[in-house]
């Protein structure tokens with residue numbers, strides 16, 4: 350159903366309930382949440398559904414089941430998944446940034462080839478179904494597609510290793526519609542440190558700083574999720590445009606180094622940036638983070654053994670499969686409830702206000718908290734925020750308006766920088 354029709358039917362259902370006098374005060378909040386959620390532009394800056402698009406047997410327009418914990422399919426991948434078009438519609442999730450991602454251990458021409466294949470998969474999806482889902486590369490295109498009742502596909506690239514140390518390759522990705530670059534994934538690049546490893550560069554190298562400047566000039570968001578703290582502070586200093594944390598949460602609540610400290614969140618916001626809260630269970634819950642860390646320490650000998658048995662980057666999948674199998678055999682750790690997401694949003698809002706916080710789920714790339722298994726569950730967040738006393742404007746900001754404002758600002762900075770370059774070169778070279 351086109352989303353405007355879906356919106357009208359949701360509103361009608363809601364009104365009929367109220368008219369029949371069946372709605373006590375709490376149900377009025379539910380009804381208000383449904384209306385606001387249906388009308389707002391709801392965006393998610395990080396979903397890892399892209400890999401599925403490469404599978405010809407898997408159709409984004411079909412409805413699938415959410416992942417079943419402990420039931421890994423081939424390659425350790427769960428049988429279900431979290432995002433497809435019918436469930437985006439049901440969950441009022443209007444637009445997602447499909448993550449263009451390959452592991453940080455894959456580099457060089459192979460990394461570029463696989464990145465281009467993923468970009469092609471996203472673009473092909475929107476070319477095959479232009480009436481259903483539109484590719485957007487600007488905030489204005491997001492608003493227009495929403496107005497037209499289409500779902501919205503955007504692209505973000507998760508890891509600087511995919512540019513193969515080439516600004517020309519980066520410009521190629523930009524021309525194809527990629528709209529943010531996460532400076533690193535869990536491995537360092539040759540020019541930036543990651544939060545996933547011990548630092549080797551002390552943040553950004555001179556070339557790393559050039560990458561940030563080029564992103565500004567191209568109008569791509571500089572994404573500091575995954576990077577080391579030093580890389581974050583360097584990027585804040587070098588970037589002329591405000592920054593994006595596409596999928597990170599608050600370190601004050603869960604101490605995982607993938608999360609941002611309060612100082613970092615304040616600096617991000619002071620520059621006009623946005624923190625998009627990640628739903629990954631151990632980024633939300635400190636106890637789970639500690640338990641997982643302990644488990645990783647216990648698995649270290651097995652990791653070493655697997656590296657000896659299957660050496661080299663080409664065997665990464667094999668190592669991962671065996672490791673996942675070993676992990677699946679261990680007793681499950683207690684997982685937090687989806688309400689932790691709201692706790693992180695509220696923490697960040699109390700720290701820097703509602704204009705700098707949004708949603709970056711990590712759906713289809715991470716273990717989700719209980720009750721947030723797929724895109725259909727997203728409206729719970731809207732309702733929970735309203736119950737906390739958030740206003741409609743605040744909720745709309747968090748659901749998508751903050752991100753759109755960030756995109757607009759990044760686009761404006763790119764125009765300014767290009768105008769300055771043109772003015773400095775009157776010959777027009």
Ligand SMILES: [Zn+2]
Nearest residue numbers: 507575596714
């Ligand atoms: Zn990630």
